[in-house]
Amino acid sequence: MLELKNIVFDVAVEEGSSKTKRIIDNISLTIPDDKFVVVTGPNGGGKSTLAKLIMGIETPTSGQILFDGTDVTEMSITDRAKLGIGYGFQQPSRFKGMKVKKLLEIAAGKRLPMLACNEYLSKVGLCSANYLTREVDKSLSGGELKRIEIATLLAADPKLAIYDEPEAGIDLWSFDRLTQTFEAVYKQGNGHSIIIISHQERIIELADDIVCLRDGQIEAAGPAEEIIPQLGLSRKENDYCSFTQPPDLHLTTISTTC
Amino acid sequence: MSVDLSPIDADLLKTLTNVHGIPEGAYNIRKDGELLTRHSSANIEIATKTDYPGIDIRIKDGTKGERVYIPVIVSKAGIKDVVYNTFYIGDNCDVDIIAGCGIHNDSHQASEHDGIHTFHIGKNSRVKYIERHYGEGSGTGDRILNPVTTVYQDENSFCEMEMTQIRGVTSTVRDTDAELGAGAKLVLTEKLLTDGDQKATSNMNIRLIGENSNVQIISRSVAQDNSVQIFNPLVAGEAACHGHVQCDAIIMGKAVVKAIPGIEAAHEDAQLVHEAAIGKIAGDQIIKLMTLGLTEEEAEQEILDDFLN
Numbered sequence: 161m162l163e164l165k166n167i168v169f170d171v172a173v174e175e176g177s178s179k180t181k182r183i184i185d186n187i188s189l190t191i192p193d194d195k196f197v198v199v200t201g202p203n204g205g206g207k208s209t210l211a212k213l214i215m216g217i218e219t220p221t222s223g224q225i226l227f228d229g230t231d232v233t234e235m236s237i238t239d240r241a242k243l244g245i246g247y248g249f250q251q252p253s254r255f256k257g258m259k260v261k262k263l264l265e266i267a268a269g270k271r272l273p274m275l276a277c278n279e280y281l282s283k284v285g286l287c288s289a290n291y292l293t294r295e296v297d298k299s300l301s302g303g304e305l306k307r308i309e310i311a312t313l314l315a316a317d318p319k320l321a322i323y324d325e326p327e328a329g330i331d332l333w334s335f336d337r338l339t340q341t342f343e344a345v346y347k348q349g350n351g352h353s354i355i356i357i358s359h360q361e362r363i364i365e366l367a368d369d370i371v372c373l374r375d376g377q378i379e380a381a382g383p384a385e386e387i388i389p390q391l392g393l394s395r396k397e398n399d400y401c402s403f404t405q406p407p408d409l410h411l412t413t414i415s416t417t418c
Numbered sequence: 419m420s421v422d423l424s425p426i427d428a429d430l431l432k433t434l435t436n437v438h439g440i441p442e443g444a445y446n447i448r449k450d451g452e453l454l455t456r457h458s459s460a461n462i463e464i465a466t467k468t469d470y471p472g473i474d475i476r477i478k479d480g481t482k483g484e485r486v487y488i489p490v491i492v493s494k495a496g497i498k499d500v501v502y503n504t505f506y507i508g509d510n511c512d513v514d515i516i517a518g519c520g521i522h523n524d525s526h527q528a529s530e531h532d533g534i535h536t537f538h539i540g541k542n543s544r545v546k547y548i549e550r551h552y553g554e555g556s557g558t559g560d561r562i563l564n565p566v567t568t569v570y571q572d573e574n575s576f577c578e579m580e581m582t583q584i585r586g587v588t589s590t591v592r593d594t595d596a597e598l599g600a601g602a603k604l605v606l607t608e609k610l611l612t613d614g615d616q617k618a619t620s621n622m623n624i625r626l627i628g629e630n631s632n633v634q635i636i637s638r639s640v641a642q643d644n645s646v647q648i649f650n651p652l653v654a655g656e657a658a659c660h661g662h663v664q665c666d667a668i669i670m671g672k673a674v675v676k677a678i679p680g681i682e683a684a685h686e687d688a689q690l691v692h693e694a695a696i697g698k699i700a701g702d703q704i705i706k707l708m709t710l711g712l713t714e715e716e717a718e719q720e721i722l723d724d725f726l727n
């Protein structure tokens with residue numbers, strides 16, 4: 161269980177300045193085990209910052225973060241990772257010379273057989289085994305990199321996984337595969353929780369709970385069925401059908417069955 | 419042949435060759451400025467030079483799938499060893515050459531090895547050359563390696579050179595020259611790591627003489643502490659040819675890296691490109707690995723290991 165208590169995060173308006181700007185404004189939030197939570201809201205609302213505060217990449221100006229009852233507010237990123245918090249970056253890093261397989265193994269904390277690696281990759285719609293020996297560098301497209309980032313979090317399998325806009329840069333077939341994966345992995349009731357930062361209706365619909373952040377504050381939070389109507393999503397039936405059967409696709413090169 | 423190796427020598431040798439003990443096939447192992455043991459094979463003949471210290475390695479036309487090991491180990495201090503090794507590789511060969519020098523120095527005296535390597539690569543031959551340079555030991559004595567490598571590539575030959583200075587070399591000046599005939603291709607990868615007050619200079623001069631010759635130079639280096647590295651790769655295109663030079667360095671502490679990649683085109687169809695990038699490890703790379711449970715130090719080491727893989 162994750163508990164955020166009165167989290168405030170201020171940053172200097174500019175470097176060296178004593179004037180500050182409030183990015184996260186007194187947020188309190190509890191995420192019990194076995195929950196699928198979607199955090200949504202306008203760009204600049206503080207979603208990524210909140211995730212970084214939970215992971216320990218940023219430290220709150222004030223407030224307290226508890227994970228399974230342990231106060232992790234001052235804890236390092238590494239120690240939080242070891243406790244079971246994981247974060248998939250909105251903008252993943254590239255590593256010259258590091259093979260995809262190696263990154264997955266670091267994430268899993270152990271050597272992985274090829275088969276296991278391929279399974280993680282296929283869960284994010286990367287169907288070719290060639291990816292394992294590719295380097296996590298400029299040679300990967302943004303969408304490929306993003307999917308590998310998601311695969312590392314699947315391999316790490318933390319007790320609390322935070323995905324930051326996993327849909328960004330991902331084509332619609334892979335996105336389909338991805339939503340299935342999120343659903344399958346996190347609806348199995350093994351005590352793990354997932355927080356997905358997303359604007360995607362399809363992901364929002366998977367949520368147990370929804371948190372809407374705006375200007376660093378919680379604008380709305382609660383069970384999905386209560387919040388979705390307030391989000392004003394222009395939802396139509398069969399909105400996504402056109403995505404799953406697109407007209408002119410290279411269906412031979414993009415396998416959707418892996 | 420059975421040879422007694424001290425544990426220090428055996429470790430040095432393994433670092434260079436990646437095999438335990440004396441390798442299979444053709445080899446020439448040099449220790450402290452003298453021949454330790456040698457073996458020629460049916461297709462690969464190794465003979466002592468008559469004019470200079472060193473060896474001539476003759477590889478017969480059509481030799482395929484064979485290896486030659488010519489490691490040098492120096493575990494005695496105060497030695498300055500200069501050795502000339504000349505390879506005559508016939509036509510239509512496919513061979514691997516494993517070279518390198520490991521210095522163990524526990525004294526205050528300097529140890530130096532200067533390997534002057536020349537390669538004549540015949541038509542249509544493929545050569546893979548792996549060279550590792552490594553220094554260790556508790557002494558303050560300098561460990562110096564000044565290799566000179568010259569490659570002559572005949573028509574349609576392919577040469578892949580992977581030259582690595584692993585660690586512990588106090589000072590190095592590397593000179594690598596090549597001349598490529600028509601259709602010849604050279605892929606030259608150089609990896610360097612310096613720390614402490616070490617200095618490394620790498621000069622390269624590659625001349626693309628024949629039509630459709632092609633060179634790719636990849637330099638990856640890590641400079642730590644107060645070390646200094648200087649790169650001077652030059653590619654000259656004298657025919658319709660391709661050349662690509664890429665220098666990539668990670669800089670840490672107070673280290674200094676200068677990369678001066680040069681290209682010279684003397685033919686209108688010479689296509690030459692160079693790139694150079696020097697920077698520290700990005701903070702977001704370290705943070706990413708920390709979110710996967712590595713400590714900051716482990717993350718940094720992982721990034722360096724992969725960069726130099």
Ligand SMILES: Nc1ncnc2c1ncn2[C@@H]1O[C@H](COP(=O)(O)OP(=O)(O)O)[C@@H](O)[C@H]1O
Pocket residue numbers: 171183202203204205206207208209210
């Ligand atoms: N370290 C920081 N320094 C200055 N401004 C920051 C910092 N971190 C976040 N911000 C600002 O805080 C706001 C929220 O950013 P972010 O959390 O990335 O929003 P979201 O993910 O919801 O789009 C943005 O205006 C951003 O520019």
Ligand SMILES: [Mg+2]
Pocket residue numbers: 207208209250324
């Ligand atoms: Mg964001």
